[in-house]
Amino acid sequence: xxxxxxxxxxxxxxxxxxxxxxxxxxxxxxxxxxxxxxxxxxxxxxxxxxxxxxxxxxxxxxxxxxxxxxxxxxxxxxxxxxxxxxxxxxxxxxxxxxxxxxxxxxxxxxxxxxxxxxxxxxxxxxxxxxxxxxxxxxxxxxxxxxxxxxxxxxxxxxxxxxxxxxxxxxxxxxxxxxxxxxxxxxxxxxxxxxxxxxxxxxxxxxxxxxxxxxxxxxxxxxxxxxxxxxxxxxxxxxxxxxxxxxxxxxxxxxxxxxxxxxxxxxxxxxxxxxxxxxxxxxxxxxxxxxxxxxxxxxxxxxxxxxxxxxxxxxxxxxxxxxxxxxxxxxxxxxxxxxxxxxxxxxxxxxxxxxxxxxxxxxxxxxxxxxxxxxxxx
Ligand SMILES: [Zn+2]
Numbered sequence: 001x002x003x004x005x006x007x008x009x010x011x012x013x014x015x016x017x018x019x020x021x022x023x024x025x026x027x028x029x030x031x032x033x034x035x036x037x038x039x040x041x042x043x044x045x046x047x048x049x050x051x052x053x054x055x056x057x058x059x060x061x062x063x064x065x066x067x068x069x070x071x072x073x074x075x076x077x078x079x080x081x082x083x084x085x086x087x088x089x090x091x092x093x094x095x096x097x098x099x100x101x102x103x104x105x106x107x108x109x110x111x112x113x114x115x116x117x118x119x120x121x122x123x124x125x126x127x128x129x130x131x132x133x134x135x136x137x138x139x140x141x142x143x144x145x146x147x148x149x150x151x152x153x154x155x156x157x158x159x160x161x162x163x164x165x166x167x168x169x170x171x172x173x174x175x176x177x178x179x180x181x182x183x184x185x186x187x188x189x190x191x192x193x194x195x196x197x198x199x200x201x202x203x204x205x206x207x208x209x210x211x212x213x214x215x216x217x218x219x220x221x222x223x224x225x226x227x228x229x230x231x232x233x234x235x236x237x238x239x240x241x242x243x244x245x246x247x248x249x250x251x252x253x254x255x256x257x258x259x260x261x262x263x264x265x266x267x268x269x270x271x272x273x274x275x276x277x278x279x280x281x282x283x284x285x286x287x288x289x290x291x292x293x294x295x296x297x298x299x300x301x302x303x304x305x306x307x308x309x310x311x312x313x314x315x316x317x318x319x320x321x322x323x324x325x326x327x328x329x330x331x332x333x334x335x336x337x338x339x340x341x342x343x344x345x346x347x348x349x350x351x352x353x354x355x356x357x358x359x360x361x362x363x364x365x366x367x368x369x370x371x372x373x374x375x376x377x
Contacts, residue, residue: 003193003204003216005148005186005240006175006261007298008035010274031146038141038149038158067127068112070105071138071156086138086151086158104181108139108159111187118188118223119195122320123328128155128194135191139181146175146243148186150193157190162243179243184227186240189220200336205290207341209297214304218327221264222319232312232319237265244273264309267302276302280342280375303374304342310370315363322363326353346371 014020014028071086112135119125127133136156145160162175180186193216196202202212217239225235240261258273267276268284276299277284285303286296293299312323329352330336330345337344350367357363371377 003150003152003190003212004035004038005180005189006031006035006146007274007293008032009293009298010261011035012292034142034145035147035149038145038147038151066109066113066116067132068109068116068135069137070108071136072140086141086154086156104139104161107182108137108187111182111184112137112191114184114227115188115191115223118226118320122226122324125195128191129198133194137187146180148180148190150190150197152193152197155194155197157187159187159190175243183240183242185220185224185238186243188223189216189239192216192219195219196331199332200340201338202336202340203338204294204297206295206297206339207300208337208339209294210300211304211340211342211345213297213301214308215327215331217262217264217301217305218308219324222324225319230318232316235319237309238263240273262298262302262305264305267306274298276300276305278302278306278374303376304345307346307370307374307376310373311367314366314370322357325356326363326367329356342376346376 008031011028011032015025015032017025020028116127116135119127127135133155136154137159138156139159139161141158141160146162147160149158150156151158159181161181162179193212196212196215202208202215204212220239221235221237225232228235238260241259244258244260259271261273262276263269263272266272267278268282269275275284277286279285280303282302284299286292286299289295308319308323308327311326312319315322318324326349330348333348333352336348350364350371353364353367368377
């Protein structure tokens with residue numbers, strides 16, 4: 001089962017922490033449960049290929065040339081289905097409220113289009129499957145749902161509204177309302193799970209799962225940097241920075257110090273809600289079985305994330321100029337196996353660094369050194 005932006009392990013961790021109040025722990029447990037439920041519902045919808053999909057469709061202004069559909073499970077409710085049935089009904093102006101009044105529709109389309117454009121412009125890739133696959137996302141999923149998910153069977157995204165509330169100037173809940181659908185790094189992260197599904201098909205557990213997660217973070221961050229035209233020095237290298245309440249008293253101070261979910265620049269920093277190892281030798285490196293977070297996929301992804309960051313910084317310029325080219329070549333190399341370990345991916349990046357930049361031996365040296373620094377080689 002694949003692939004949520006916020007790991008259920010993050011919520012489970014809170015649910016099990018006895019130093020946190022009962023209400024918050026219960027809330028966290030609800031989130032953890034709902035991730036499993038969404039994936040099951042999406043898989044079910046994919047199997048049934050629901051008839052709702054054939055409804056009349058209408059494209060918002062400015063998107064006529066863009067092959068994308070936004071669904072809303074909430075409007076599906078008028079047809080007797082629930083907030084959680086997928087994909088939901090298609091937005092059209094005959095609905096109440098019409099999509100023109102819902103900026104989340106166009107925001108989501110905009111994020112999907114930016115991601116599509118990035119892959120097309122930088123790698124010549126035509127959509128998720130490199131064959132023009134229509135992009136589909138269900139937004140406003142469920143109630144106070146603080147996550148975004150890629151569902152591999154129906155090949156669509158599912159995005160919640162965030163679970164936050166503002167009451168008497170204090171924030172409650174984990175994530176800002178409406179923030180997930182407008183976060184380009186998150187939409188691009190989920191899109192990239194689709195790309196991986198159609199290329200290396202990395203199995204979502206253990207090291208191959210952590211590699212799968214890392215590739216989504218790497219390309220998610222790159223898409224955001226590309227959109228903002230940032231150099232590697234200008235980029236913040238954070239993931240999920242927009243969904244976090246900062247300087248607020250959310251959850252009785254629990255979230256107060258955090259400014260992102262993950263950081264590629266400093267994976268183990270406590271300013272990340274879900275700190276990660278920056279090396280195989282780091283104490284946060286997860287060595288347990290696959291029952292927790294599919295074998296630490298959202299945890300150990302910090303290792304290849306940090307290698308990519310180090311390479312990008314050493315090469316300078318834009319991350320997609322050279323580091324991104326090397327990563328994409330390795331991801332789409334058919335020798336990369338479904339159950340590939342970090343070391344196999346590292347070796348492919350070294351090989352492609354040589355092939356892509358034969359006249360500049362410093363590139364391959366930088367790549368090799370970065371993998372040594374994170375103790376993969
Ligand atoms: Zn993911």
